Amino acid sequence: NAGVMQNPRHLVRRRGQEARLRCSPMKGHSHVYWYRQLPEEGLKFMVYLQKENIIDESGMPKERFSAEFPKEGPSILRIQQVVRGDSAAYFCASSSLSGAASHEQYFGPGTRLTVT
Amino acid sequence: AQTVTQSQPEMSVQEAETVTLSCTYDTSENNYYLFWYKQPPSRQMILVIRQEAYKQQNATENRFSVNFQKAAKSFSLKISDSQLGDTAMYFCAFIPGNYGGSQGNLIFGKGTKLSVKP
Numbered sequence: 080n081a082g083v084m085q086n087p088r089h090l091v092r093r094r095g096q097e098a099r100l101r102c103s104p105m106k107g108h109s110h111v112y113w114y115r116q117l118p119e120e121g122l123k124f125m126v127y128l129q130k131e132n133i134i135d136e137s138g139m140p141k142e143r144f145s146a147e148f149p150k151e152g153p154s155i156l157r158i159q160q161v162v163r164g165d166s167a168a169y170f171c172a173s174s175s176l177s178g179a180a181s182h183e184q185y186f187g188p189g190t191r192l193t194v195t
Numbered sequence: 196a197q198t199v200t201q202s203q204p205e206m207s208v209q210e211a212e213t214v215t216l217s218c219t220y221d222t223s224e225n226n227y228y229l230f231w232y233k234q235p236p237s238r239q240m241i242l243v244i245r246q247e248a249y250k251q252q253n254a255t256e257n258r259f260s261v262n263f264q265k266a267a268k269s270f271s272l273k274i275s276d277s278q279l280g281d282t283a284m285y286f287c288a289f290i291p292g293n294y295g296g297s298q299g300n301l302i303f304g305k306g307t308k309l310s311v312k313p
Binding site: 114127183184186188 | 199232237238239240241242245286299300301302303304305306
């Protein structure tokens, strides 16, 4: 059973470009969470999605950031017009939200975004 | 506001010794879940152990165990017989929820960097 997959693992963008980060949840999981980890910090929640729905985006900046989880395909975190402060590791997690383990989130390997 | 505090930015331990990492949290929820995640240099987040707040018994996973003190809102991690592969960042995390499920996001502490020395 494949785990959570994220790609690319490393992404370099120049200031002003767009960054697209992809996340494929574990098989059977329909809930996806995105977190951001700045250097020397813990992970901070950004957005929680179910298929075709954004459930909670309270941690996501209002401008330049957007997320989707279409009916088919991976979840996408999109950052437009990137700035140096967007440089961070972005983690995706998924859960099944069923049964006793529904509160457990399983993490992907992360995408390290570097803005030059 | 719900917060998680890890007061030890860095710790070290000799191989085969025991080490305890501290974590406190603040919440008004009565039901919730607590976790310890390990992040080795590969940066992969690995679930080490979990505790359900409604359970009195402390969780144990092989060499890893927790000391859960609900009244004190404390959730420490004990690593016995430390191994070189235990060297990593350790994050304490909290998620509110009712029995059988939750729909919330994880709230993380800032982490403790553990070094196991040979």
